[in-house]
Amino acid sequence: GAGVSQSPRYKVAKRGQDVALRCDPISGHVSLFWYQQALGQGPEFLTYFQNEAQLDKSGLPSDRFFAERPEGSVSTLKIQRTQQEDSAVYLCASSGGGRDYGYTFGSGTRLTVV
Amino acid sequence: SQELEQSPQSLIVQEGKNLTINCTSSKTLYGLYWYKQKYGEGLIFLMMLQKGGEEKSHEKITAKLDEKKQQSSLHITASQPSHAGIYLCGADGDYNQGGKLIFGQGTELSVKP
Numbered sequence: 001g002a003g004v005s006q007s008p009r010y011k012v013a014k015r016g017q018d019v020a021l022r023c024d025p026i027s028g029h030v031s032l033f034w035y036q037q038a039l040g041q042g043p044e045f046l047t048y049f050q051n052e053a054q055l056d057k058s059g060l061p062s063d064r065f066f067a068e069r070p071e072g073s074v075s076t077l078k079i080q081r082t083q084q085e086d087s088a089v090y091l092c093a094s095s096g097g098g099r100d101y102g103y104t105f106g107s108g109t110r111l112t113v114v
Numbered sequence: 115s116q117e118l119e120q121s122p123q124s125l126i127v128q129e130g131k132n133l134t135i136n137c138t139s140s141k142t143l144y145g146l147y148w149y150k151q152k153y154g155e156g157l158i159f160l161m162m163l164q165k166g167g168e169e170k171s172h173e174k175i176t177a178k179l180d181e182k183k184q185q186s187s188l189h190i191t192a193s194q195p196s197h198a199g200i201y202l203c204g205a206d207g208d209y210n211q212g213g214k215l216i217f218g219q220g221t222e223l224s225v226k227p
Contacts, residue, residue, distance in 0.1 A: 004156070006156075033214060033215075040219075040220075041219055041220070042118075042202050042204075042217030042218050042219050042220050043157070043202070043204075043215075043217050044217070045214040045215065045216070048214055056214060059214070091156060091157070093157075102147055102149075102159035102162055103147075103159070103215065104159065105149075105156035105157040105158075105159075106156050107154075107155050107156040108154075108155070108156055110154070
């Protein structure tokens with residue numbers, strides 16, 4: 001596609017509910033990143049894929065967070081047993097590998113846990 | 115670990131005025147990215163700087179990286195309401211494989227018409 005697409009745009013979950021956030025990167029982009037952005041803060045790294053391989057998951061805050069990219073394109077970030085502190089905007093970015101072109105970000109999914 | 119500090123945290127300027135946003139790193143920067151974010155939207159890539167002393171411009175926005183590669187500035191000339199938003203600087207992690215970015219906390223810019 002023309003850009004990075006994320007769905008849903010907004011998600012309200014009851015505490016304890018499981019959620020799944022989807023990211024559809026730019027076609028052909030090898031690298032895919034997930035970030036978490038709390039209100040009034042900069043994005044914080046969660047995890048990174050190169051094709052289907054998850055090369056870095058050091059930013060995942062707990063074992064309730066799980067990400068996958070089984071075929072090296074679409075990625076899903078899953079949060080189990082959501083807590084109020086999980087409320088944030090979750091951003092996905094993809095890159096073709098060339099640093100000069102930056103990373104293309106999606107519009108994000110705003111998750112609110114009530 | 116690397117940290118980025120942005121200043122000011124927020125800025126209100128009159129339309130037509132110039133302004134500067136600063137980004138300071140605790141470690142040498144390998145790649146410094148500037149992004150703009152509108153509320154509720156994703157990040158829009160502005161510029162990337164890599165070499166000490168490098169300067170890039172796009173329309174009325176100029177970004178510079180100092181010689182020591184620990185500080186960058188973003189300068190907007192003759193600001194317009196369309197420049198309003200949150201400006202974020204991001205840096206490659208210090209182990210630099212072209213991987214994750216570490217971001218500053220952002221600078222919120224408002225431009226009064």
